């Protein structure tokens with residue numbers, strides 16, 4: 001299978017904007033340096049969950065498992081996992097707008113709802129959301145509403161991405177909250193999963 005099958009989900013460019021320059025997965029995430037305050041916060045976070053790079057891999061592979069479940073039920077395979085500042089999983093969901101007849105039933109929104117319910121708080125400061133694909137503008141907005149600390153995603157979505165591709169909602173200084181971002185964790189797996197899904201559906205339609 002090739003990434004060329006689905007225009008739009010190709011690999012992210014090697015050279016990116018400075019603030020998104022991806023560090024190797026094994027390294028600590030220091031790339032998304034939006035604010036010095038954020039960086040201090042990141043240092044204290046690192047003590048909770050070191051080595052962060054390894055934890056990111058573990059949580060992203062769980063998000064990928066969740067995305068595969070979505071594919072099995074005919075939904076676009078996107079999976080999300082929400083993790084508390086203590087490293088506890090507090091939400092896990094895959095896309096299911098079709099089955100639930102709900103245009104807002106994206107993996108991120110569902111995981112945020114679970115986490116907020118579990119914590120008994122509509123704000124989730126210190127929490128990290130793992131998503132296999134770059135969140136859309138709606139989900140990026142929800143991430144801001146929840147006051148998340150950090151977002152980690154796998155592959156970009158050049159057609160709908162609200163974080164780096166079409167909009168930069170989480171880094172917009174006009175808004176009163178910013179979220180640290182790391183992209184490219186298990187990127188190839190995340191991208192191939194969604195590409196193969198669309199390819200399969202395209203072939204089915206052509207038959």
Ligand code: ZN
Nearest residue numbers: 106135136139
């Ligand atoms: Zn979304």
